[in-house]
Amino acid sequence: MEPFKLIPAYKDYLWGGSRLRDEYHKETGLFPLAESWELSCHPDGPSVVGSGPCAGTSFPELLSRRGESLCGARCARLPFFPVLIKLIDAKAPLSIQVHPSDGYALEHEHSYGKTEMWLILDAEPGSYIYYGTARELQKDEVRAAVAAGTMERLLQKRAVRPGDVVFIPAGTLHALGEGVVLCEIQQNSNLTYRVYDYNRRGKDGKLRELHLEKALEVADLHPAAGSFAPKREAQELGGGAIVTGLAACEYFRVRRLALSHGRYEAAADGQTFCCVVCIGGEVELVCGGETLTLRKGESAFIPADAGTYALCGSGECVLTEMPEQ
Known part of the structure; x- marks a missing residue:
């Protein structure tokens, strides 16, 4: 089967903005626009x-028809399609x-968990994330901080810049600060336990639900070891193409491809799919x-x-595949 374009699903969560529509060509009337689920x-x-002869078919329906020929032999060990890819503002x-x-x-929850990674695409000056605890915590300390509205004081605050990569294993307390646009590659799951939400209210006027006790059952309350x-490692392939490995785990391998009037060739040989997200410039998939x-x-x-394919032009892409086991 030949490659095809994807039409994303959109989410209008209250913390979103307009940059996905204004800068990433997302055509939707939703506002704010927080997320586009590129591959889901x-x-x-x-x-x-x-695009192509199956245009208009939902991705899950196509997957049910084509199975392994669509996603590859490396996915056969899993009872579900492994990844969900988003752009987030x-x-x-x-x-x-x-x-x-x-x-x-x-x-x-009768669902799978969620390990994820972020590639920071843009970040306003002073942008930050919270990643892991600042010190070893007790559960009662977390409960007290949530009640007092001081939860962020217990976490490591890290500055982020465009190009940064953040790998977030399941169990890591984390939060994305304001003014950041990113590409997220994650397990195919939508399970999130909110610990603290700044006392914000949803569209219904009610405080957004927290899941504190569930969160305390799964959260690692020890400081994250080493760098986040x-x-x-960047590999210059010649022909104006540079590939950089970003992150890998059981469920995904992610690389960044930079083309400068270049050409990158690869082969889909039955082992794994490849999802291409263009994050800058313009590329042709042949x-x-x-x-x-x-x-x-x-x-x-x-x-x-x-089969054999090529990416050509001047632009940057995020490539996501299933890793070898």
Whole structure:
């Protein structure tokens, strides 16, 4: 099957802004626009095939038809499609939150957990995230800080800049500060336990729900060890193409491709799909005599059985695949 463009699902969470629409060409009337779910087969927001003979088909429906030929042999060990990929615009801070592990989520939520990574695409001066605890905490300290509105004082506050990579294992207390746009690659899960939300109210006028006791069951209350950013290695391939490994875990391998009037060639040989998210400039995806043009903010899916393909032009992309085991 040949590659195809993706039409994302959109989310209008109260902390979003307008940059995904203004700078990343997202066509939706939602405001604020907080997230676009670029690649999703999650029932809370499935993406849709945007080009080719299957245009208009939901991604989950196509997956049910094509199975392994679409996602690849490396996905066969999993009972579900492994990843969900988003673009996120945080005009205001997100809640302080934590995601459960697979073990806890399967036992208590009948779902899988959520490990994720962020690639910071843009960050206003002074932008920050919270990542892990500042010191070892007791559960009662967390409860007291939430009640007093001082929860952020217990966390490590880290400055972020464009190009930073943040890997967030399940169980890590974290929050995204204001003024940040990022690409998120995560497990295919929508489980989030809010710890603290600045006493904000939702569209219904009520305080947004917290999940403090569940969060305390899954959160790691020890300081995160070492750097929050994984080591990255850039590989200059020649022909105006540079590939940089960003992060990898059981559920995804993520690389960044930079093209300067360049060409990058690869083969989809039945092992894994590849999702391409264009985060800058414009690139052409050439495969089987067909060409898809991706501008900033557009995404495409390369099926595992697509064969040889090339990415050409001057732009930057995030490439997500299943890792070898």
